[in-house]
Each structure stands twice: as C-alpha cells, then as structure tokens.
Amino acid sequence: MTIEAPERVIEFPALREAQAELDAKRKSLKGIFDEAGPDYDMSKVKSIAGDTHAKVDHIRQLNAEIDERKAKVDELMVLARAAGAAREAEQVEQGGKDAPVEPERKGQRKSLGELFVSSQACKGYRPGSGQGPSASLDIDLKTLFSTGAGWAPESIRTGRVEMFPTRPAPHVVEFLPQTTTSQASVVYMEETTFTNAAQETAEGGTYQEATLALTERASQVRKVAVFLPVTDEQFEDEPRAQMYVENRLPFMLRQRLDSQALVGDGTGVNLLGTSSVVGIQVQAKGADPIPDAIYKLFTKIRDDGFAEPSVLFIRPAKWQEVRLLKTADGVYIWGHPSIPGPSTIWGVPVVETTAAPATSAIAGDYTNFSELAVRRGIDVQVSNSHSTFFAEGKLALRADVRCALIHYRPKAFGHVTGL
Structure with a gap:
C-alpha cells in the first residue's frame, strides 16, 4: 500500500488488513475478466461454477x-x-520538530492564501501584539482570464421544441363518422325522385301512381400525401429528430384533411368538401346579425333537408363577433367575459377553426349524412432509394393516407355567406 506523506499517517493493523482484503477482491475480479476475455464470454470462466447467470451474479456480488x-x-x-497529524502537531508544540513545509508544486502558482501563509509577516505574527500581520505579496500580472480569452459558457438546450404557429388538427374530421373501405371508390345509390301519390281512395277507386327513381353515386378514394428529405446524420446524431419528423408528417396530413373536408373543390385529385357539394343550403347574411343568419340556415336544413345540424364550423374572427354581442345597455348576450361562455349557438356545438372559409360559416348534419371512408390509414415510410439519395447519404420520408369523403344528403348541409 502506498501512503502519501508517511510522517503524517499512522499505520495500524486494521488498515493493512482492510487494504489486503481489498487488493485480494480486486485481483479475484480481474482474474475472472481475464478468463472471460475481451468478448466477456462467460463460458470461458472456469473459476466460477454454474451458468452465465450464476457467474454474472457472482461478479455483481x-x-x-x-x-x-x-x-x-x-x-x-x-x-x-488524523492520528498522524495530531501526533505531528504535538511534536511541534513540544519543540521537538519544525512545522512541516509544504513542497513546492512545480509549474503551479501559489494562491493568495498560500503566499500569505508562507510570508514572514504571517510566520512572525504573535497573538496579543496589538498589530495584525501585513505582507507585501509578489504576484505576477498576466493577461486577464475571461470568457473572451478562456472558455465560453456552455449552454445545453432544453428538451422543448416550440412548434411553428399553425392550425391545430384535427378539428373537423373528428365530427365525421369514420368507416373503412376496400374499394377504389365508395359507390352508393341516391333516391333522386320521390313522388308520394298516396291519398284516400273510395271503394273501387283507382290507386294513384307513385314515382321513385334511384341514381348511382360514387365518391372516389383520394390520396393525401407529403414528402420530406432528411440527411443520415440528422437522424444518427439527434435521437429526437426521427420521432419529431414522424409526428409532424402525419399532423400535416390531418391538417390538410380538415381543410379538404370543408373547402375541397372535388376537381382532379381533390376531395369534395361541404362548401363545394352541389345542392347544399345557402343562407346569405345580408343585414341580419350573424346569429339570426345562422338560425335561418338551421331552419332550411330542418325544413328542406329534414335533418338536424350537428355542428357549426366558423372562423375565430367571425365567432368573436357573436361572442361580443351586447344589448343596448352593454350586457353581453353570449355570456359575461368572466365566465367561459357557451360553445354552442341555438343548441348546436360551435367549432372555431381557420379551416372554415373566411367569409362563411358551414353547418350540417354530419353525424347522420356524412362519412370519411378510409381505404388506408396514415402510413409513414423511409427509404434512401429516391433519386440520388443513396449516394448523397439522404433519406426520403413520405407519409400518406387514402380516403373518400361522402355527403350523402346535400340538403342536410349548408353555409351562411357574406360574413
């Protein structure tokens, strides 16, 4: 055992014995690892009985x-x-030994405290003399060690990623019933003619002829897709990057679906959104207050579409006009500012979303007469075979979803225009 400054340490049997036991245990552990080799193959260890689990347990113990x-x-x-220091102090007190002198540390400057303690002023000071020790210290003046000439402060990023301000999703499609389909289009029959000729008839009288006609309708399955190139290093060097990207791409798809569900024009590969469906109810705001115009739309949906509106989609800026409506004497109609206020209008839930058109509000019986038929759910794939990505060390991430959007009864839907 190697001991620093032997004159200051008192060796005793217990210390030697403990050190010997420690050395023996260390030697035993080293021998086990020597047997196992660089691959830590426990089958090569013969000094311990049992299988690999038993040997590992022995190593832990x-x-x-x-x-x-x-x-x-x-x-x-x-x-x-402590015992050695106490004995040395006793010898100094009794005059049998000089106070220990700390060895010079080569290549290191003494601190201010060390310079003062080793000065003659401090060594010659006697308590009770009425005058404190005063020393002139020889200190080298060198270039100021500051953040400019030394280390710049190290700052570690937090785990937070502040997302770009964008419309949350989903807000719209969650109000549409979702089903699945295995076809390339959803085909159904719509009753386009219904003439009810039923009437009271006298005995022996002629029955009146009714008229019924069906028309085949089809809603094509469309694909909503997005693509993002990423370097190999980005995923390798930052563990959170892949999870971040794989979360944001599906978010983009859901956000796009929200928009298509309301304003998709149905041309080309676009889905057919509510506002573009032929035959939906239309209510112009005109000079009416917004609540009045919305109620008139609801009435048309009920009277002409024989449906019950399940939700109203409206821009936050337009809903603000409703929320801030006041009576002539300044009382808020839709609830005092100190309370949350209703998120309904005429008993129908209101969803504030920027997916709605800027100048109209859309409503309808989405619960009973709409459907989002999913051919394939959101799928995220990664490949380096795109273009020259393999040679450039890049990855191509793509995400898509295939679905069809159906409005079974156009008159069950409508919008207020001119907001």
Whole structure:
C-alpha cells in the first residue's frame, strides 16, 4: 500500500488488513475478466461454477464486496491521517520538530492564501501584539482570464421544441363518422325522385301512381400525401429528430384533411368538401346579425333537408363577433367575459377553426349524412432509394393516407355567406 506523506499517517493493523482484503477482491475480479476475455464470454470462466447467470451474479456480488471494502479502507485512512497529524502537531508544540513545509508544486502558482501563509509577516505574527500581520505579496500580472480569452459558457438546450404557429388538427374530421373501405371508390345509390301519390281512395277507386327513381353515386378514394428529405446524420446524431419528423408528417396530413373536408373543390385529385357539394343550403347574411343568419340556415336544413345540424364550423374572427354581442345597455348576450361562455349557438356545438372559409360559416348534419371512408390509414415510410439519395447519404420520408369523403344528403348541409 502506498501512503502519501508517511510522517503524517499512522499505520495500524486494521488498515493493512482492510487494504489486503481489498487488493485480494480486486485481483479475484480481474482474474475472472481475464478468463472471460475481451468478448466477456462467460463460458470461458472456469473459476466460477454454474451458468452465465450464476457467474454474472457472482461478479455483481464481488463488485459489491469491493465497494464495501474500499469504503472501509477510506474510512481507516482518514483516521490514520488524523492520528498522524495530531501526533505531528504535538511534536511541534513540544519543540521537538519544525512545522512541516509544504513542497513546492512545480509549474503551479501559489494562491493568495498560500503566499500569505508562507510570508514572514504571517510566520512572525504573535497573538496579543496589538498589530495584525501585513505582507507585501509578489504576484505576477498576466493577461486577464475571461470568457473572451478562456472558455465560453456552455449552454445545453432544453428538451422543448416550440412548434411553428399553425392550425391545430384535427378539428373537423373528428365530427365525421369514420368507416373503412376496400374499394377504389365508395359507390352508393341516391333516391333522386320521390313522388308520394298516396291519398284516400273510395271503394273501387283507382290507386294513384307513385314515382321513385334511384341514381348511382360514387365518391372516389383520394390520396393525401407529403414528402420530406432528411440527411443520415440528422437522424444518427439527434435521437429526437426521427420521432419529431414522424409526428409532424402525419399532423400535416390531418391538417390538410380538415381543410379538404370543408373547402375541397372535388376537381382532379381533390376531395369534395361541404362548401363545394352541389345542392347544399345557402343562407346569405345580408343585414341580419350573424346569429339570426345562422338560425335561418338551421331552419332550411330542418325544413328542406329534414335533418338536424350537428355542428357549426366558423372562423375565430367571425365567432368573436357573436361572442361580443351586447344589448343596448352593454350586457353581453353570449355570456359575461368572466365566465367561459357557451360553445354552442341555438343548441348546436360551435367549432372555431381557420379551416372554415373566411367569409362563411358551414353547418350540417354530419353525424347522420356524412362519412370519411378510409381505404388506408396514415402510413409513414423511409427509404434512401429516391433519386440520388443513396449516394448523397439522404433519406426520403413520405407519409400518406387514402380516403373518400361522402355527403350523402346535400340538403342536410349548408353555409351562411357574406360574413
């Protein structure tokens, strides 16, 4: 055992014994790892009986014993140093020995405290003399060590990623019943002629002829897709990058679906949104207050579409006009500012979303007469085979969803225009 400054440490049997036990345990553990080799193959270890699990358990136990004995040696070393220092101080007091002189540390400057303690003024000071020690210290003046000439402060990023301000999703499609389809289009029959000729008829009288006609309708499955190139290094060097990208791409798809569900024009590969469906109810705002115009639209849906509106989609800026309506004496109609206020109008839930058109509000019986038929749910794929990506060390991430959007009864839907 190597001991610093032997004259200041008192060796005693307990310390030697503890150090010997520690050395023996360390030697035993090293021998096991030597047997196992660089691959830590436990089958090569013959000094321990049992399978790999038993040998690993033995190593754990041996490691715990080493920690325990190391702590004991440290504790005994503290006691030994304390005893040695006490004996040395006693010898100095009795005049049998000079005060210890700390060895010079080569290549290191002394601190202010060390310079003062080693000065003659401090050594010659006698308590009770009425005058404190005063020393002139020889200190080298060098270039100021500051952040400009030394280390710049290190700042570690937090785990937060502040997302770009954009419309949350989904707000719209969650109000549409969702089903699945295995076809390329959803085909159904719509009753386009209904003439009810039923009437009271006298005995022997002629029955009146009714008229019924069906028309085949089809809503094509469309694909909503997005693509993003990413370098290999971005995913390799930042563990959170892949999860971030794989979350944002599906978000983009859901956000696009929200918009298409309301304003998609149905041309080309676009879905057919509510506002573009032929035959929906239309109510112009005109000079009416917004609540009045909305109620008139609801009435048309009920009277002409024989449906019950399940939701109203409106821009936040337009709903603000409703929320801030006041009576002539200044009382808020849609609730006092100190309370949350209703998120309904005429009993129909209101959804504030920027997916709605800027100058209209859309409503309808989405619960009973709409459907989002999903051919394939959101799928995210990664490949390096796009273009020259393999040679450039890039990855192509793509995400898509295939679905069809159906409005079974156009008159069950409508919009207020001119907001």
